[in-house]
Amino acid sequence: MTETHGLAARTAPDGLDARLVVDRGAFRLDVTLTVAPGEVVALLGPNGAGKTTALRALAGLTPLTGGHLRLDGAALERTPPESRPVGVVFQDYLLFPHLTALDNVAFGPRCQGAAKAEARAQAAQWLDRLGLADHSGAKPRRLSGGQAQRVALARALATRPRLLLLDEPLAALDARTRLEVRTQLRRHLAEFEAVAVLVTHDPLDAMVLADRLVVVEHGEVVQEGTPSDIARHPRTDYIAQLVGLNLHRGHAEGHTVRLDTGPAITTAEVLSGPVFVAFPPSAVTLHRSRPTGSSARNVWRCEVAGLETHGDQVRAALTGVLPLAADLTTVAAAELDLHPGAEVWATVKATQTHAYPV
Amino acid sequence: MTTTAKSDAASGTLRGGPRRRRVREGGGRGAPLPLLVPALIGLAFLVVPLIALLVRAPWRSMPEQLTGAEVWQALRLSLICATAATAVSLVIGVPLAWLLARVEFRGRGIVRALVTLPLVLPPVVGGVALLTALGRNGIVGQWLDSWFGITLPFTTAGVVVAEAFVAMPFLVISVEGTLRAADPRYEEAATTLGASRFTAFRRVTLPLIAPGIAAGAVLAWARALGEFGATITFAGNFPGRTQTMPLAVYLALQSDPEAAIALSLVLLAVSVAVLAGLRDRWMTAG
Numbered sequence: 001m002t003e004t005h006g007l008a009a010r011t012a013p014d015g016l017d018a019r020l021v022v023d024r025g026a027f028r029l030d031v032t033l034t035v036a037p038g039e040v041v042a043l044l045g046p047n048g049a050g051k052t053t054a055l056r057a058l059a060g061l062t063p064l065t066g067g068h069l070r071l072d073g074a075a076l077e078r079t080p081p082e083s084r085p086v087g088v089v090f091q092d093y094l095l096f097p098h099l100t101a102l103d104n105v106a107f108g109p110r111c112q113g114a115a116k117a118e119a120r121a122q123a124a125q126w127l128d129r130l131g132l133a134d135h136s137g138a139k140p141r142r143l144s145g146g147q148a149q150r151v152a153l154a155r156a157l158a159t160r161p162r163l164l165l166l167d168e169p170l171a172a173l174d175a176r177t178r179l180e181v182r183t184q185l186r187r188h189l190a191e192f193e194a195v196a197v198l199v200t201h202d203p204l205d206a207m208v209l210a211d212r213l214v215v216v217e218h219g220e221v222v223q224e225g226t227p228s229d230i231a232r233h234p235r236t237d238y239i240a241q242l243v244g245l246n247l248h249r250g251h252a253e254g255h256t257v258r259l260d261t262g263p264a265i266t267t268a269e270v271l272s273g274p275v276f277v278a279f280p281p282s283a284v285t286l287h288r289s290r291p292t293g294s295s296a297r298n299v300w301r302c303e304v305a306g307l308e309t310h311g312d313q314v315r316a317a318l319t320g321v322l323p324l325a326a327d328l329t330t331v332a333a334a335e336l337d338l339h340p341g342a343e344v345w346a347t348v349k350a351t352q353t354h355a356y357p358v
Numbered sequence: 359m360t361t362t363a364k365s366d367a368a369s370g371t372l373r374g375g376p377r378r379r380r381v382r383e384g385g386g387r388g389a390p391l392p393l394l395v396p397a398l399i400g401l402a403f404l405v406v407p408l409i410a411l412l413v414r415a416p417w418r419s420m421p422e423q424l425t426g427a428e429v430w431q432a433l434r435l436s437l438i439c440a441t442a443a444t445a446v447s448l449v450i451g452v453p454l455a456w457l458l459a460r461v462e463f464r465g466r467g468i469v470r471a472l473v474t475l476p477l478v479l480p481p482v483v484g485g486v487a488l489l490t491a492l493g494r495n496g497i498v499g500q501w502l503d504s505w506f507g508i509t510l511p512f513t514t515a516g517v518v519v520a521e522a523f524v525a526m527p528f529l530v531i532s533v534e535g536t537l538r539a540a541d542p543r544y545e546e547a548a549t550t551l552g553a554s555r556f557t558a559f560r561r562v563t564l565p566l567i568a569p570g571i572a573a574g575a576v577l578a579w580a581r582a583l584g585e586f587g588a589t590i591t592f593a594g595n596f597p598g599r600t601q602t603m604p605l606a607v608y609l610a611l612q613s614d615p616e617a618a619i620a621l622s623l624v625l626l627a628v629s630v631a632v633l634a635g636l637r638d639r640w641m642t643a644g
Contacts, residue, residue: 081550090543094541
């Protein structure tokens with residue numbers, strides 16, 4: 001038994017191979033994840049999609065009700081969390097408040113059997129690597145958010161995990177620290193040689209930190225791919241909203257895509273069969289009356305449902321024959337006298353749309 | 359004499375009351391009379407007996423009263439037994455509190471009720487119950503006697519057992535409350551770092567709940583120190599062996615009331631010291 005197991009470990013591919021099934025009656029998680037060593041994968045999804053449950057299942061904190069979990073060829077489904085080669089950076093870090101940064105990081109090596117002095121020497125090295133040598137004697141409450149995050153990362157890495165899990169690693173930080181820590185974290189993750197899986201609801205965090213995105217909605221994987229691929233070809237409204245695109249689904253015939261809801265969109269691509277059509281809100285031009293001299297092929301009459309200001313830009317949410325988001329400058333919005341309930345005409349040039357098969 | 363003390367206490371409260379209320383509520387209307395009057399009576403009811411103890415204390419003969427060998431014997435026995443009972447409560451009570459707070463099992467509510475029962479049980483009944491369990495013919499005691507030759511009733515160890523029986527629930531309830539308030543995810547974080555559940559408890563949970571354990575231990579200790587009913591029922595009243603301070607006070611009251619007051623003052627002083635030690639936790643919390 002032991003021998004076959006050893007053989008399997010040698011021949012099986014390295015990295016993570018998992019199908020995580022957690023059945024909780026009303027909620028069911030069923031997510032398949034394959035991650036190679038050195039790869040960083042982000043589980044991206046709205047709140048309540050099951051991302052954190054997936055992470056807890058990987059760590060062994062939530063038992064699987066089905067599926068499998070193999071790491072570097074070894075089956076881990078029945079392994080208790082303390083025996084898994086898994087490190088976790090928790091959302092609010094959960095640094096032990098009664099221990100110094102050094103002893104927090106030394107905790108893992110100590111549990112793995114290192115002598116106190118040896119564990120502390122290792123911890124000091126990790127803190128040094130993460131630029132925290134000056135803070136090794138500080139208690140967690142004396143650390144800034146960014147420092148605490150790095151101590152949490154050092155603590156997880158000090159156990160030399162084969163799978164590193166990060167739960168919303170930047171969510172607890174304010175906007176300014178976030179930018180800086182995101183860049184640092186990206187560098188540390190790039191250096192990490194084993195599997196890294198992070199969970200986030202922030203598309204920017206996911207796109208900066210991860211090599212590959214796995215989008216989870218309602219406990220299922222709805223799309224996966226590289227960040228740029230997902231940004232260009234969103235397949236659900238959630239992702240389209242995340243990356244800021246108008247997304248519609250319909251049936252293509254030549255240059256025309258007839259949407260499931262009725263109206264048609266003229267596109268640059270020539271396709272046939274079921275397709276997605278995506279275009280950015282900046283491609284939508286608004287007019288107060290029906291445009292006559294416009295070369296745009298797509299003209300729809302809409303009603304303004306809402307307005308939101310982002311810096312010197314205004315995003316208008318439109319309803320009508322099809323729901324649209326349109327970006328325009330505050331000056332243009334004022335000239336058009338936009339207000340909720342106002343009737344407008346929206347035009348989109350065919351060249352600015354992007355159609356791709358479902 | 360008592361009347362003077364009463365009016366002193368009442369006026370003291372009148373001065374202190376409104377100031378404190380202003381701090382809490384930021385000023386405003388005074389307390390309505392139907393609440394204020396019973397509140398002051400309640401306060402006087404609790405404070406006057408203590409003041410009476412001080413007023414009637416035989417201050418002049420105090421040195422002689424307290425230098426008798428029997429007093430120190432009783433005080434020493436009280437302190438030793440209360441401390442030992444607290445130690446016993448810590449060793450078995452903290453794990454019990456952890457079990458109640460962290461492990462879900464069938465009948466947990468019933469177990470918690472059973473643990474709380476000695477809090478409301480008349481101590482004398484506790485003493486009788488201990489006799490039926492651990493007495494020489496008790497359901498457990500007979501085996502202790504015939505297998506190990508251990509007899510608990512009417513021994514100093516019996517005093518410790520009786521006090522622990524009455525005092526441990528205070529510790530368990532206090533520690534369980536602290537455990538429930540503590541974030542269990544720290545234990546999870548520890549297990550992801552390779553700690554077994556016991557190591558996580560020892561190195562993470564225990565330091566986190568230390569203040570709650572300390573408060574519970576002091577409560578249990580104070581309760582054990584004053585324990586009377588269960589002790590006299592289960593361990594008897596033998597000077598030097600099982601006669602603790604409360605028993606000595608009661609006995610002295612029959613023959614020498616002044617001595618009883620003197621001994622009571624010693625216990626009062628110990629209680630005030632305990633309260634001072636808990637000041638930060640309890641008196642500012644309310």
